[in-house]
Amino acid sequence: MIKILVTGCSSGFGEDIAKRLLEDKNNFVIITMRNAESRDHAFKALNHDNLKVLSLDITKKQERDNVAQYVRDELNGELDILINNAGLGFYGAFELTSEQELRDHLEVNFFATAIMIQKFLPFIRKSSAKHKKIINISSMLGQVGMPLSATYSASKHALEGLVEGLHYELAPLGIDVTTICPGRHRTNFMSNISWASLEDKDNVYKVQEENLKNLMSKFTNGKEIPLSNVSKKIITIMKSKKSPSRVYVGSDAISFYLLRKLLPFNLFMGTIKNLYKRIILKRMSYENI
Numbered sequence: 001m002i003k004i005l006v007t008g009c010s011s012g013f014g015e016d017i018a019k020r021l022l023e024d025k026n027n028f029v030i031i032t033m034r035n036a037e038s039r040d041h042a043f044k045a046l047n048h049d050n051l052k053v054l055s056l057d058i059t060k061k062q063e064r065d066n067v068a069q070y071v072r073d074e075l076n077g078e079l080d081i082l083i084n085n086a087g088l089g090f091y092g093a094f095e096l097t098s099e100q101e102l103r104d105h106l107e108v109n110f111f112a113t114a115i116m117i118q119k120f121l122p123f124i125r126k127s128s129a130k131h132k133k134i135i136n137i138s139s140m141l142g143q144v145g146m147p148l149s150a151t152y153s154a155s156k157h158a159l160e161g162l163v164e165g166l167h168y169e170l171a172p173l174g175i176d177v178t179t180i181c182p183g184r185h186r187t188n189f190m191s192n193i194s195w196a197s198l199e200d201k202d203n204v205y206k207v208q209e210e211n212l213k214n215l216m217s218k219f220t221n222g223k224e225i226p227l228s229n230v231s232k233k234i235i236t237i238m239k240s241k242k243s244p245s246r247v248y249v250g251s252d253a254i255s256f257y258l259l260r261k262l263l264p265f266n267l268f269m270g271t272i273k274n275l276y277k278r279i280i281l282k283r284m285s286y287e288n289i
C-alpha cells in the first residue's frame with residue numbers, strides 16, 4: 001500500500017488529485033483540507049477503506065501536529081509520498097500591499113509549505129516504499145516574475161529555491177523532490193485571489209489593476225484546460241523510478257519556460273515588457289510605469 005498525504009483537497013487540483021489517487025486500490029490517501037468536518041466536500045460520503053480525511057490548515061501548528069500524530073499512530077510512522085498542493089493567489093501592485101498581506105501570503109505559499117516538508121520528512125525517510133517522493137505544486141510564475149503578481153511570484157520562487165536545494169540533499173536518502181509548474185487552469189484559484197488592499201492615493205496603479213482584472217475575467221470564461229493534466233503527471237511521477245526535478249503543465253507554462261530558457265535575459269524581459277505594454281498598459285503611457 002502506497003501511503004500518500006495531499007494538502008488543499010477542498011477544490012481544484014487537490015480535489016482532482018485525491019479523487020484520481022483513490023481510483024487505485026494500492027493507494028492509501030490522507031486527504032486534508034481546512035475545516036474538513038464542518039464543510040461540504042467531495043469525500044464526505046465516500047465509504048472508502050483507503051481514505052482518511054483530516055482537517056489541516058497548513059499554517060496551524062496544532063493541525064499539522066494532529067496529522068503527524070495520525071501518521072505515527074495509524075501508519076506506523078511511515079509516509080511514502082507528500083503532495084504539497086495547498087496555496088493561494090495574491091495580486092495587485094506591490095506598493096499597495098500591506099506588510100501583513102505580504103507576510104500572510106508567504107506564510108501559506110512558502111513558510112507553511114516548507115514546514116510541511118520538514119515535519120513529514122522523518123516519516124518519508126522511514127518509509128520502505130520503492131518510490132519516496134515530495135511533490136510540490138508551484139506555478140509557471142515560480143521562476144518568472146510578473147507585474148502585479150510580484151508577491152505571488154516571490155512566494156513560489158522561494159518555494160522553488162528551497163526544493164531545488166532539497167532535491168540534491170534528499171537524493172542520497174532515496175527521496176525524490178519534484179516541482180510541478182502549472183499554467184493557467186480553471187479552479188477556484190481566480191475567485192480566491194486576494195488583492196493588495198492599500199489605497200492608491202496617487203492613482204498610479206488603477207488602470208493597470210483594472211486592465212488586469214478585465215483580462216483575468218476573460219481567462220475565467222475562456223477554454224477549460226483539464227485539471228487531470230496535472231493529476232496524471234503526478235501519478236506518472238509517483239510511479240517512476242527517477243522523478244524529474246521540475247515539470248511544466250499547460251501550453252502557457254511550457255512557452256514561458258522555453259522563452260526564459262532560450263532567450264538572453266534582457267531579450268526575455270523586453271518581450272514581457274512589450275506584452276505588458278500591449279495588453280495591460282494600453283490606456284496608459286509607458287513612461288508612467
Ligand SMILES: NC(=O)c1ccc[n+]([C@@H]2O[C@H](COP(=O)([O-])OP(=O)(O)OC[C@H]3O[C@@H](n4cnc5c(N)ncnc54)[C@H](OP(=O)(O)O)[C@@H]3O)[C@@H](O)[C@H]2O)c1
Nearest residue numbers: 008010011012013034057058086087139184185187188189
Ligand atoms: N489554477 C491555476 O491556474 C494555478 C496555476 C499555477 C499554480 N497553481 C497552484 O495550484 C495550487 C492549487 O490551487 P488551485 O488552482 O487548485 O486553486 P483552488 O481551487 O483555490 O485550491 C486551493 C486549495 O488550497 C487550499 N488552501 C488555501 N490556503 C490553505 C491553508 N492555509 N491551509 C490548507 N489549505 C489551504 C484551499 O482551501 P480552502 O478551500 O479552504 O480555501 C484549496 O483547497 C496552489 O498552490 C496554486 O498556487 C494554480
